[in-house]
Amino acid sequence: MTSTAPVLGLSLLGGDPFDTALIADGRRIDYAELRERVGRRRAELGDIRRLVMIAARNALEPIVTYLAALEGGHPVLLVSGDDDEAARSHRASLVARFDPDVVAREDRSGWTLDERRPGSRHDLHPDLAVLSSTSGSTGSPKLVRLSAENVRSNAAAIAEYLQLTAADRAVTTLPLQYCYGLSVVNSHLLAGARVVLSERSVTDEQFWREADAHGVTSFAGVPYTFELLEAAGFADRKLPSLRYVTQAGGRMPSGTVRRMAHLGRAKGWQLFVMYGQTEATARMAYLPPELAATHAGAIGRPIPGGAFRIDAVGGAEAGELVYEGPNVMMGYAHTPEDFARGHEVSELRTGDVARLRTDGLYEIVGRMSRFVKVFGLRLDLDRVEQLLAEEGLEVRAASADERLLLFATAERDAARARERAAALTGVPARVIGSYGVAEFPRTSNGKRDYAALVRFAELADRAAAPSPASRAAVTDEAVRDLYAAVLGEPTAGLDDSFAGLGGDSLSYVEVALRLEELLGALPRDWPARTPRELAASARSGRDERPGIPQRPDAAAGRPAASRRRRLSWTRLETPVVLRAAALFLIVATHADLLAIKGGAHLLLAVAGYNLARFQLAPVAGGTRLRRLGRSALHIAVPAVIWISAVALLTGKYTPTTAALLNNFVPSDGRWNEQWQFWFLEALLWSLAGAAALFAVRGIDRLERRSPFGFALALLAAALAARFAISGPTAEHVERYAVPVVLWLVILGWLVARADTTMRRVLVSAITVVATFGFFGEPGREAVVVGGILALIWIPAIRLPRAAVPLVATVAGASLFVYLTHWVVYPPFEQSAPWLGTLLSFLVGIAACRLYVGASARLAAAMAWARRQVVRRTAPSRQPVRA
Template identity: 50%
Template sequence: MRASPAVEPVPFAAALADHGDRPAVLTADGRLSYRELADRVAALAARLGTARRLVLLAGANWVDELVAYLAALTAGHPLLLTPGDNDAATAALERAYDPDVVLRRVGGTLTVDERRPVSRHELHPDLALLLSTSGSTGSPKLVRLSRANLQANAEAIAGYLGIRDTDRAATTLPLHYCYGLSVVNSHLLRGAALLLTDRSVADASFWELFRAARGTALAGVPYTFELLDRVGFAQLRLPHLRYVTQAGGRLDPERVTRYAELGRRRGFDLFVMYGQTEATARMAYLPPRLAATRPEAIGVPVPGGAFRLRPLPDRPEPDTGELVYTGPNVMLGYARTPADLALGRTVEELRTGDVARRAPDGLYEIVGRVGGYAKVFGLRIDLARVEERLAARGVAAYCVGTDRELVVATTDGADPQRVRRLAAATAGLPARAVRVHPVAELPRLGNGKPDRGALRALAAAPAPAAPSGDDGADLCRLYARVLGTDDVTPDDSFVSLGGDSLSYVEMSVRLEEALGDLPADWHTTAIRDLSRPTAAPRPGRRAVLETSVALRAAAIVVIVGSHIPLFTVKGGAHLLLAVAGFNFARFQLTDVPRARRLRAVGRGIGRVVLPSALWIAAAGAVTGDYTLTNVLLLNSVLGPHDGATQWHFWFVEALVFILLGAVVLLAVPAVDRVERRYPFGLPLAVAALGLAFRYDLPGLATHGHVPSAVVVFWLFALGWAAARARGTGQRLVLTGAALLALPGFFGEPWREALIAAGFGLLVWVPRLPSRGTLNRVAGVLATSSLAIYLIHWQVLAVVGPVSRGAALVVSLVAGVGVAALARVAARRLPHVARSWGRAATRDAPVGRVPPLDGAVQATAARSAGSTPA
């Protein structure tokens, strides 16, 4: 055993107390100031002593582990940081390196196991930190980092991010991962606060904590951004968010552009970054102003760093080669055994293993991997390119190659034949040389990167049979049946599959039956997450019914019953306009490009116009009650305005014209940007404009008939705003607007009271207590509401004179039946189209890639939105 002399601490760790009483750590349980954090660090550093020892810390995003990390850096002890959530990896590294001190959590408490008073190892004076390059595998190959490495990289990151002492960064990544650690180092350097949590961004409680702490910074790997999309990040109100950072692998350029545009609208910057553990964390960053226009680039070197391109014989393109980095953050070298801990610097520059191109604008782009290739039957395959091309077709997959086949791991639910065809076409291989291996979840390391070791194990194993009967597969089949699509994977959600407000009702009822209680955001939650309920359904649990569904079901019964008249309860149609606005915001104003939004609303209008025009034309031909203006849904504009039956479909006309107005409004790029930046403010402004026509401030009534849509669109706008309302203040504004605008609108207090009560429920009560049977009935009525509305007039004429009660029942039953037949017919159309498409491409020439089939087209059109009503 030998006593290693004390060395200087890492500067930012030693300077904690200099930030005084500023907040340093914020958690769900409280906060620590820098002074308090420094005291706790000093106490543990004193216990570790001044004689340098090798310390192993099982890292985790907890205060005690953070204190232990900083104490080791302060006292100058080389720290081996291992994943605290992986006992096997920690045990493997413990066996390989025999640390002198082990800090790990036992029974909820961080324990200090001092195995020897002085180190048995020879520890180089510059050595400060040991990190694994292989995530959570426990490989003995470690990166040796110095105090200067840690300080230099923290200063570079803090510089280009512009970190302020008022910032508050969430620890969205593990402490043992170099990216997560760099967030800690760079923010502590500047005296900023850490929002310390181990919760996932997919957890609603994470966002509650982030908002309460006024979080300003988020960090994520590509998988994090998948989770952000699932939770509807674009709709979250995060008023203090200043910057979002991304590293840990290539983020799809489309997603980079989308998040950059979102940041521009919401007031935060997106920093796309590139790094490796061997460079302490970061080597390059893309300035936020370039993210939208150069999303494929990694950017420029971090301050103090530099790149060069090492020529490669097989990459003769100009300005292309292996990317080599130099800078003060380049590691000392690797350690593979304890003897290597005595080594000083063994590398001066870092050969990244990535093939890069320097573009004319000076930005660097990664175009391949030196080792990222496979030879299948002697053909050189770029695995990253195959993965990227599959991702562009909506297929999440990782690839690995053998000498005889390309193995593609993809998620359960993807069509293996389709994946095989796409992968073979990209790689230039026959389909028989591609094996698709469905997995429940793509193998990833703890840092979010592909687990290549697990992929190689898959390649060595036979492909399992397709799953049957598991919750994920059952739910995928349920989604496919309800939404009429064959291309459903566990990573899809109701909204991403193009679900609309009518199918929403059916889907929610069926999921309640299958899973029990559903989360409020189930429509944006991935199927795989729905198939993992956190608790078993409670015996005798009380069912709930979404308020929007209950209002639609009740309103259609009230409308038909009042038209008979079996009773007189007016106001149902006007309440439905508010519900339509509510659903319009939820299902069609999703976080997709403007063109997709407009196409989605257009399809929604078509699903209202087509069945309405067909039914009105048929009914008019038989009864003579309707004119051509009814068929064209122009009666409210062209008349006649005094007929006995021509007004029957005023609601359908008003809804269609309001939706057309929304299309025109959102087609203006500036308005689309305003809506995304102020999702509550825009519909509130539209409602204010509508109230000007509700009170006829322009004096239109003096010039003749005013179409209903002009008079009532404020109700639709209020419903739209209700879907966007966040917090008590905004809900009070909406409630007050409705209570002020409704009185006197009809001159019928009970009618106005009904609409006010229904709208109040929509704003304040998302779910109502119910029963399973009532849920099914309400779901069927709400799903069939358009069909019931269209046909009930003809039922009343035939059955009403005989029995008013029977007329109500027959109207509802007939409408449900017609709606069911229409859904069956609509779901058959895609299958017919695909059959025609296969017939048309069956004899496509060899070597040509056939056109996208129906499933691929459906994937490409996902998240485009849905129908209103």
């Protein structure tokens, strides 16, 4: 079906033939070549107007196809070209709903035009040029219909207020299918400028090297982009060619706007804060850069050709912001039949509540769609967030099923938010849900993802009352939902592993138990597997990976009594059991209950094993460094507090011991009390060394390319250092010094990277050869070797289910038991070593709980202090109900 009305194609190529238009993969493409490529692609698309879906990336072929479709009058539907689950699902849903005639995408053979029919089944309005989703890759049931004039006029207006010329060079930092990202390409090409195509993150050092090499004059960001920039040290970068930076895609905190404006002034570039919506093609307003520092919080003034009005009720100062201009959309498309519809919108009701300030600038003060009814009360969710922020609580507020849902990045903050929200809003606490999440999720466009939070609340509520599931009924989603609920990760996907989501050596105890209930016996490498892989393994009833022991379903075909006996036992991961067992050997040996040495050195290997699996999981480099730093602080803070307190009360320890610096102080080589915390020093400085190592990007990339080879080389270096310092056998305090015991940490690291049978055999041999002779005590060496071999070959150890809480508690409190036992057992060492051992564990566990509780109280006190400051300085509050 085609339209007989004349169609005017749109060309956005405004540059001189020999000027560079695009830089793709380091190659320069001038406007003449780009026009030639567009012409050829236009011929491929044909003369009959068709709906063209483009799986977009910031790459040459998608942009050529987009420009060719515009010139040929073919309406374009831009979607994400990413290969993740969400993007694939969204593309499939749009194909099913809107039935494009051509799908342009990347496949194994390269860029292809998948012509689903020779003509078109759609009746396409002659003005229709672009169809855009309003919500990025996650999808929306409706599309925004944009005309050629919408696209052209908005690109021209942006080029005008940014004063774009052929000398400008933008670099892509946002997805092409996102209206903001697309507007950067449109406006620069129309102005004859050039665009550097990049899909790298602004946290990637290579991104900035390329930006500098190509003399980039601008880049665009959403609020989250600027969070990443500040965290990555953007203020220290030297970018002499940078002329301006733009920000849109949501409201950025005023403090960030001011900091960036001042930074730009110092560095010689300008900050443009902008406001827009997909329904206005891209931009509706901008804040002149000279006002950014002094008028942060305002969206500024309308773009050239546009106008605002405030639709206020009853003479109120604020009301819905309404926009008029040539870039206002034609209307929405809910079904393919809507493609034939003409211009149905003359003005855009933005849904934002705004006011016109006395300085002539417009300011957004709320969002109409964020007003909800909960328990009969009309609440402004943004205002709820603001009031809780004044209470010192950073919270995200959402609503579902007439319930108020509150989310914080700590369970105690979520609970506190629930209590305060009930008091501030009048909503009963029983209809307020509070949830702790690992971090606040964002959409692919960097905006706050409230939909993901609502989904997470549903998962968490279901997890609180789980229903039995048979292995035959296991789904990928069930495993993903378990990860999301237990780890507090709302955006956990089907391709995210436990380690990749930030799981650690303690949280995996709970996850492993819950997974075993759901899936049955777990493979040894389950923390590195995705929900898809784990669910598929459970459904097949076996593990097909080499080197993994096969185990039939022990419950199948057994009588009820046998199944009950099986349910009274469970399998706990070997590292957890070794952690608890090694700690018991340490304390019991020190208290003279036993005489089995080697527990602390074994514990170092277990720590290295967990270091490789969790802190050094294959995630973004910056995430690795944050995890290493967090782990180091978790050791250093309580250790320094405790040792310092004991030193002050008894004079037993020196300041360098309290600061965990005993390794750096010259000694006579004999054991003394200052060496009691050698294990913590070894672990802390191992983490610090790993952080320093992986702060070098080249080393980080090398380890990712060859994780086993890297760990093997590192172990060789550590063993060489050990032999150089101590020889084959370490004597006296040599066996506790960081440079001499570091090899044990790296050996545990290597065990975690040994993912095949041959590699496990090799690591087993290294373990035996490297360990025997180290102490000159065969029994002690046998404890270390036996434990490490168990770590290599036994994925999990079968225990009575009733013993699991005890083992998990001891493992969780191991740091505090180790810290405190030195002052607990001595009075009982001669008379009742069993009592000294028992009390050491009880005191350590109690100390752990006291420390956690004190940390929570300190956080609450700091929040209270902030609230007092806010209350003394903040203006009187407006009611939260509207």
